[in-house]
Structures are given as C-alpha cells and as structure tokens.
Amino acid sequence: MERFAIRGQICYSESQKKIRTMERGYVVCEDGKSAGVFETLPEAWSGIPCYDYGDRLIIPGLIDLHVHAPQYPFRGLGMDQELIDWLNTHTFPEEEKYGDLAYAQKAYAIFLDDLLHSATTRACVFGTCHKDATLWLMEQMEAEGLAGYVGKVNMDRNSPAELCEESPEASAEATESWILASAGLSNVRPILTPRFIPTCSDELMERLSALQKQYDLPVQSHLSENLSEIDWVRQLQPEASCYGDAYRMHGLFGGSCPTIMAHCVYSGEEEIRMMKEQGVFIAHCPESNTNLASGIAPVRKYMELGMQMGLGTDVAAGSSLSMFRAMAMAVQCSKLRWRLVDQSQAPLTATEVFYLATKGGGAFFGKAGSLEEGYEFDAVVIDDRKIRHARPVSVRERLERLIYLDGDASVDAKYIKGKQVI
C-alpha cells in the first residue's frame, strides 16, 4: 500500500453551505484515495513521507464538466456572435482542421499543457468527429496524468460537409472503433458525445443508444442553451415534449446512462423534472452563456431543487480554462439575474460556487472533488504570494480572492488519484 501525506493551508467544501479550512493541516493519501484530513498526523502514519508545502493553499482539484478541446485555438476571439452563427463562423471551420492529425497534435498539445498547469484535475472534454485525433487527445491526456472523459463528437446532419459524418452507420462504426481503441486507457475514458440534437439524426441517436448500452458509457451533450437553438429543435423533433425529451426518447438522458447536459439556460418545468428524476448532471457554463449572449441559467432554482450540477468553462465560448473564472462568473451572473430577472432567486455565494466546482461536478466521477476520507486523492497546491495584502488574510479569504484574482496565482503542484502530475 502506498502512503504519503501533503501539508499546507487546507481548504475544501464540506457542503453547499460550508467551506472547511485547516491551517497547516495534513491530507493523507492511501493507494490513490484520501485517508482523511488531520490537524496532526495520526501516530500510525508518523513514518510516511510528508511533502510540506508551507504556507501554500491546498484545495481539491477542480472539475471542469464541459470543455471543447479543439476550440482552444480560438479562445478569446470572435466573441461578437450568438450560438448558431458562432458555430458556423468560428467553430466548425476550426474543428474541420482536426481531420489532419498533425494539426490536431500540435493544437491539443497546447490545450493539454495549459490544462495540466491549471487547477483542473478532471474534465469532460468534447473532441471533434475525428476518431484518430480524439484518440490521440485521450492517450496524451492519460500520459500526462490527467483524468476525465473525452468524446468523439457525432454529427450527421445540419453540419458543414467537412464535419458531417456520411451516415448514421458510418458515425456509429467510427464511434465503436474509437471506443474499442481506447479500451487500454484507465484514467481518461470515452464518453458518447452527440453534438446536439440539431446535428444528430434519430437513427444516429438510436445507434448511439445501442452503443451506450453495449459498452455502458456515459453521455454528454448540450441542452436549452439559446432561444433560436430551442426553436430549431422544436421544428426538428416535433414529437419531443421538450428539448431534453429529444435525448430521453433515445435513452440518452440519465437513469442508467450517466449524462451531462451543458447550459440548461432555458429548461422549462418538464425538462427540469425529467433531469431531476433521471439524475442528469447540469454543466453550468456562465462565461459561455454570457459571451454568446445566451442568457443566465436559473442556478439558484436548480440548487434548491437538489439537481446534480457542476461548472464548465466551455472553452472556447468561454475564453479561459480557469475554473476560478468560471466560479467568479457564476457568482456575477447570478447577481445580474437577481437584479434584472428574478429577485426571488438569491445570488450565489463564493461558498456555493466552490462547491459546484469541486464536489458538485466531482460527483459525476463518483467520489471526486474533496479532500475528505474516501475521495480520490486529487489535490492542487496553489502559490498565491503574488496577491499581496496589507493586512492578514485567512485561508478562507485566500480561497475567496483566488476566485476573482487567479490570474495572479499559479499551480505549484498537482496530484490526481494520488499521483503527482506537476
């Protein structure tokens, strides 16, 4: 059994309402899992290696529930359009390039290096429809020690010629071949990724559903992000009672099929009820929803309903891989929603968004997103010395300011499943 401890200024989420801090505490790792957080190291473990990070902050690795790796090359650019136009102008032309494996490798290497040096330990990643590029992304991500799910995207209608897969069969065959080719990976696993309803025919969805059952895979997609998109889905799938129902009809909406749906800005009562019943995870992507002028999701309502939920950066509709920025934007958007839309829904607090970015999204991975006993040992050591204050700041305050000022901090060390990756 491999055991070690790390020591520092510890901070993690106990619940949506409570952040726990411990000054100069220890987190013990036993075979890749946390054996607990301690003020003094229990005597039984007094001999184990201990890596002391002094005054550095130690937090759980952050969980990015929604990010598009191939869009990283145009992050921060082309922010003057709404969803559908933005897809056609910026996204699809870039994603086409990933048919060229050499380009994909060059682009994904930058994405992965930046992800590695961010505070994110686990991510749910969209690739492109290209099997080889997506497989390379997964292998390289695993090689770097990162964890998460990566999806080869499916799209067989309403897509530019270069990205539109030839037929439902061809799309499903490529998908199965990609699933089989990724069988040797352990920390980075495949996730079925129909892009969204407008680009996936019923037949394709049926085939994906069969693959889901056969290989027992999770699913990720997009839901109720933008008003034009929702209208379009209504026209394409008039038999569905709501956008979510268009996934549910094919068995790709929670239940025995673990599912993440990004956005849910405009989910109605029926869709919300379905998501809750089926345990569908919501990836709240506030920066993306702002940059594409989609709107602001009713996150307070989702929290009150006890929905499964985490945060996503949604690069490149979100500009940055920083999950701290996603947290800041989640608080900020909730304040504007409170002010401009509905004063019955209180703004989110720093405590709540830290929960969403750790335990909230981490639940999709089983026990991830905390330093508490039994959780995967995913920890990030943060150097925030560049953020100087004239007065003493508590560990709790140092976390809070990171949410707003993470550009001035850096990740010193990172552990995933007990393995140090940087």
Place this chain on the structure above:
Amino acid sequence: MERFAIRGQICYSESQKKIRTMERGYVVCEDGKSAGVFETLPEAWSGIPCYDYGDRLIIPGLIDLHVHAPQYPFRGLGMDQELIDWLNTHTFPEEEKYGDLAYAQKAYAIFLDDLLHSATTRACVFGTCHKDATLWLMEQMEAEGLAGYVGKVNMDRNSPAELCEESPEASAEATESWILASAGLSNVRPILTPRFIPTCSDELMERLSALQKQYDLPVQSHLSENLSEIDWVRQLQPEASCYGDAYRMHGLFGGSCPTIMAHCVYSGEEEIRMMKEQGVFIAHCPESNTNLASGIAPVRKYMELGMQMGLGTDVAAGSSLSMFRAMAMAVQCSKLRWRLVDQSQAPLTATEVFYLATKGGGAFFGKAGSLEEGYEFDAVVIDDRKIRHARPVSVRERLERLIYLDGDASVDAKYIKGKQVI
C-alpha cells in the same frame, strides 16, 4: 529636444469603430509626446535611438477612470453585499486605517507596485479623507512615474465617526491644505473628491465649489449607482431634480469644472441631458456594478448620444486593477443587458471597449490614450507569449484575446509622457 522610437506590433484605437494595427511599426517620441506612428522610420529621424520590442505588442497606456486605492487590501473579498451594506461592512472599516500613515504607506506601496506593473498608465484615484495618507500616495505615485489625479475624500455626514470630518469648515480646510501641499507635483494632480451626496452636506459642497473655482480643479464622485442610494439621495436633497442635479446645484457637475462621475447605471433622461450638456465624463465600471449587484449601465445609449465616457476598475468593488478585465466585463455585461433588458441596444464590441479604455477615458487628460501624433507618449509593451495558439494570430486578434486572457500576459515595458517607468 529628446527623441527616440519604439518598435513592435502596434495596435491603437482610431475611433469607436476602428482599431488600427501596424506590424513592426515605429512610434516616435518627441519631448514626451508622440510624433506619429510609421511603417518605416522617416529619414530625418534615422539616427534617433530605437528600442526594438520585436514581436511584442505595443498599445497605448490604458486609462482607469475610477479606482479606490485604500480598498485594494480587500479586493476580491466580501462580495456578497450591495452598495450601502458593503460600504459599512468592508469599505469604511478599512478606510479608517489610513489615519495611521504607517499602515497607509504599507498598503499604498502594494497598490502602486501592482498599478505600475499593470497596463494602466493614468488613473483617477480615490484616497481616503486623510490628508497625509493621500499626499503620500500622490508623492509616491509621481515618484514611480505614474500619472493621474488623486483625491482626498470629503465626507461630513452619514459616515462612521472615525471617517466623518468634524465640520464642513474642517473638511474644506484639510482639503485646501492638501491642495497646497501637492503643488509641487506635476504628473499626479489633485482632484476634488466629495465621496457622494449622502456623505456630503450642502455646506461642504459649497466650500468645495469655492475651492474648485479658486484652484481650478477637476472633480470626481459617484452617481446613480444603486437604487437604494438613489432613493436616499432623493430624501436627502428633495430640492434636486435628480441625483446629478444635487452636484450641479453646487457647480460641481461639468462645464468649467471637469467632472468624472462613476457608474451612471440608473441615470434618467434629465440627468443624461445635464451630463451631455456639461461634458461630464462617465466612468463605466461594469465589474463593480456586477459584484455589488447594482445593475448594468446603458452604455450603448451613452455611446449613441456621444457622451464622454471611459472605463473604471472601481477596485475594490471591482476585484482587479486589470483594465483588460474591465473591457471584457463591459462587453459581457452589455450582452446580458441586450439579452435580458433591451434588445434595441446592441452589445458592445471589442473595438468599442478598447476605445473606451484608451481614447475614451484618455480625453479627460487632454490628449492621452492613443499613439497618434500629438498625444502624450504613453505606451505599454506587452508580452503575450504564454498565450499559445496552434494557428497564426493577427495583431488585432492578439489584442482581442488579451481582453479575455490578460492573466496570461505581462507588461514588459511602460512609458508615460515619454519616460520609461518599467
């Protein structure tokens, strides 16, 4: 006559609708002012020193029209309240400490060092009501080569005992003594700073008005930021036709008194008309207005009306001194306002917010905020090599992504009035 040139990837705002870029261009400095931007150095100047920054970006120094220096120690903290509660809980207790010059020096040194290393070259700064601390801030700011206006704050009512000046006379006397003491400074000049109407009696405003005329000083304050604040002003000054009128009645609202008013989130038609007639500058502070859940100012409307306007970080209601972040938030808030409030007012573009952050706010300083001939030679050299893309990016795109990703860039060199300060 002192002449030199700097060379690099040049980018500046020609107008609200146009950014001009020049690859490997030259900006020539003559006695502290720009002598123009050139593709090749004119023969007459072929012998002048030229500092070549290679592939680095060169942009005009950014202009922060509204920032509270004494609030810097709690930036990024205490973001869960609205304006009046936030003032009482976080702001006033911190500002009280600046009666102790030693604390002020310690805190202001951090503020100034971070400001120096930011892309901001000129700022309009609030101090506290403490004369000595404010004077030290100004002297130190000037010593570091920074430019701008700094105000000793006035407040003689509705303020905590420690900050409430004894009487209008005492406040005015301290203000005059501070004005005289700062007479030796050249790049950092005094600006009259009544905190806002709720904390300033009529008699104090009259005395400030007399000082304004006597010493020909500009004025900065807050206007129509928050609904409760506006109600309060209405109760305190029932004779004023609007909040802005409460300044105007005392001659402290534009015209012969150059004036910056921060926020203007809820300015009505009459207030807007007064501001326009009197040439009052609006300091739009989108992050602050979001963090304090104040609302979103109608910036598109102000632009269409041709109002004088720039951006402010409003630290510490804004978390960061980064004017790039202020630009990003200005675009983002305008998109949410478009979506949630008024679809007749188009969102702001990157081009427009860059204008606001440079020429827009720079106009308060005469000719500042551009690299064009005749402007003060304020230039910032930016190293953005950490932002890696898999495809070529133009100079224009590099500027645009900085707005969203400035945390990954750094300032390599900075010139103010032709003097290199870092």
